[in-house]
């Protein structure tokens with residue numbers, strides 16, 4: 001799978017975990033889905049920062065989008081950390097998850113609409129395939145048990 005396709009697939013998993021979180025009030029289910037989401041967000045951000053962003057910087061018009069992406073990953077990490085200290089039995093849990101959802105979905109949309117098309121346009125098919133292998137390798141190194 002080429003690199004951008006792989007990242008879009010991650011985005012799909014992130015979106016569906018947010019939907020799961022929206023559709024349950026069961027504390028255990030909330031905790032399980034949130035734990036999964038936290039892992040995927042971490043791995044995904046690492047893979048983008050270590051592999052995608054350095055490569056994408058060589059493409060025209062991407063510098064600002066990449067800087068913004070990094071900031072948004074940091075902010076997302078902070079939000080995840082804050083939620084980790086809240087019990088899913090408290091109503092605040094869902095409130096904070098919803099804030100994270102709004103923030104992250106906006107980030108995913110921006111990447112898909114602005115950054116990814118620029119990268120696809122600037123890289124050859126071969127280069128995109130190579131990006132895919134590098135992303136898979138990085139994800140496996142960051143968290144072998146959850147990466148795929």
Ligand SMILES: [Fe+2]
Pocket residue numbers: 045048069073107111
């Ligand atoms: Fe991202």
